[in-house]
Amino acid sequence: MRLSEKKITTALKRHGYKLTPQRRAVIGAIASSPDHLTPAALYQKVRQDHPTIGLATIYRTLEILAKLELICELHAGGSCRSYTIAAPGHHHHLICADCGEVIDFSGHYLTELEERLCRETGFEIEGHLLEFIGRCQSCQQNA
């Protein structure tokens, strides 16, 4: 079950945000689509019923909804990368949200899950992305 529009608008008000027609329109558009939508796609969709809405309002609304965890954000690939020399063999990342420290770790935790997903969805899985976000010891002390 996905969150209803009602639940979302209620949560917005509870957190002190005003309920504007523009915000209703964004929520309506995102709630009525089964797909993940990029900000640009959402802009197109909302403009069908609300032609004067500004793109900045789309971004501002998404930011709020994501912060309140009323919408689900997906890593869609694109401008958000950093690189390091590869270690032979697959590994994952533990990242400090404050200072950016990255710790590599490895293991085979996902094989079984991957097989289940293949069976159930028919997907042919090529790879995955697993990252933990948190706070390193020294950043915990500084806070």
Next chain:
Amino acid sequence: MRLSEKKITTALKRHGYKLTPQRRAVIGAIASSPDHLTPAALYQKVRQDHPTIGLATIYRTLEILAKLELICELHAGGSCRSYTIAAPGHHHHLICADCGEVIDFSGHYLTELEERLCRETGFEIEGHLLEFIGRCQSCQQNA
């Protein structure tokens, strides 16, 4: 053990890429840093020894090295998002690399791993990102 510069340059040649001073410089810079570096950070670093290198060359080199899996790409947060209404409860994503279809799935596969990482690193973990990338059934047939 991380890949050595030697291994990387050998792999480049093996795949038919020319070994230019610029590419050596990028490889040297990335190999000599323990951190994950953004393209911009890498550009700064390489320019210290190679002031005339173009930013486009940095991007072009990173693209090749990533494709050959000689460097490790990290999702650094930022401009690469799409959204959907949140489902109550945590879930993850299975994404088709061809058509973009997204399938949600859920489960508690990561609790044990998370605890181990906390113990071993002292991190306080706040969240994680788990996405599988692959090809959906219909895109497999069309290929």
Next chain:
DNA sequence: GCTACAAATGAAAAGAATTATCATTTATAT
């Protein structure tokens, strides 16, 4: 070492995505 040639480069422009600015409008509490 020379030659030929495709590949690679740097400079610059173009493009895409996101954020900031600011005058105007509007939701909401009183």
Next chain:
DNA sequence: ATATAAATGATAATTCTTTTCATTTGTAGC
């Protein structure tokens, strides 16, 4: 109805990445 802070749309500014194209260069074959 009024007051007020919050929100909006238009626009400009930023930031990040890719494209274009004339020039240079690495390398395979002699």
